[in-house]
Amino acid sequence: MNRAVDPRDLNVHHADGVAKGDVLLEAKDVSLRFGGVKAITKISFDIRKGEIRAIIGPNGAGKTSMLNVINGFYTPQEGTITFRGVERRAMRTTDAARQGIARTFQNIALFKGMTTLDNIMTGRITLQKSNIFAQAIWRGPALREELEHRHRVEEIIDFLEIQHIRKVPVGRLPYGLQKRVELGRALAAEPALLLLDEPMAGMNLEEKEDMSRFILDVNSQFGTTIALIEHDMGVVMDISDRVVVLDYGRKIGDGPPDEVSKNQNVIDAYLGVPHE
Numbered sequence: 001m002n003r004a005v006d007p008r009d010l011n012v013h014h015a016d017g018v019a020k021g022d023v024l025l026e027a028k029d030v031s032l033r034f035g036g037v038k039a040i041t042k043i044s045f046d047i048r049k050g051e052i053r054a055i056i057g058p059n060g061a062g063k064t065s066m067l068n069v070i071n072g073f074y075t076p077q078e079g080t081i082t083f084r085g086v087e088r089r090a091m092r093t094t095d096a097a098r099q100g101i102a103r104t105f106q107n108i109a110l111f112k113g114m115t116t117l118d119n120i121m122t123g124r125i126t127l128q129k130s131n132i133f134a135q136a137i138w139r140g141p142a143l144r145e146e147l148e149h150r151h152r153v154e155e156i157i158d159f160l161e162i163q164h165i166r167k168v169p170v171g172r173l174p175y176g177l178q179k180r181v182e183l184g185r186a187l188a189a190e191p192a193l194l195l196l197d198e199p200m201a202g203m204n205l206e207e208k209e210d211m212s213r214f215i216l217d218v219n220s221q222f223g224t225t226i227a228l229i230e231h232d233m234g235v236v237m238d239i240s241d242r243v244v245v246l247d248y249g250r251k252i253g254d255g256p257p258d259e260v261s262k263n264q265n266v267i268d269a270y271l272g273v274p275h276e
């Protein structure tokens, strides 16, 4: 792996004064309903700076809804999200992105006709200082900024070992590589909090091992805090520091992987034992 990239150069944008181990994001009594469907009911948990936090649970448990609340896609009817000490109720996804929250999606959401390089470049949009008018008038600064963005993107491409596909339209890439490009695009935003929705879904064992390694490297080398939804329990137990478990929209477990895996409510939920 190319280790010429200095991770400190890649994660400078969101220096936030939150120390490693302190609470970066807190969800408090969050409830989300879609008409009569209760997707999330009074869920509270936190994400600490520097950790890998897994969100697990059976199908329909409310995991993706929770991620969508965190990145501002849904506004909960009740409860609050506090990010870097600032409480918010309603927020647009673009605001969340500007504040340092980036995400990948369960179904890959890349521009299939665009190259790997250009897709990852789109991840820089929220960091762009000059708008198109400034670019038209002040060619010098805008050009310098463009070169800086390109430089950062090339560093990410090296880091993720995808130099060989930088000019390939992503629609032509195998699934595992598309997932890696999507990770690259999220990283290009230099997030303080990276949300990954089922990063290993549909992957074979080797691809899962590669993705696990990249997630661990992003966390340890860039210091990026990561929250991920994952169904593969082996992966969750291997890479996460703490796990929050949802079932029918409620939190039924929260703690280190070995503790959560012994929690009877969690075992029952996965075995499909009926609940009251």
Ligand SMILES: Nc1ncnc2c1ncn2[C@@H]1O[C@H](COP(=O)(O)OP(=O)(O)OP(=O)(O)O)[C@@H](O)[C@H]1O
Pocket: 034, 037, 038, 039, 057, 058, 059, 060, 061, 062, 063, 064, 065, 066
């Ligand atoms: N946009 C929506 N409109 C109506 N109901 C929704 C919507 N999104 C989610 N739901 C419902 O909310 C509940 C939680 O769904 P969610 O997708 O968050 O679960 P999940 O744990 O991510 O499931 P999976 O593991 O299958 O992806 C489900 O009952 C789902 O049908």
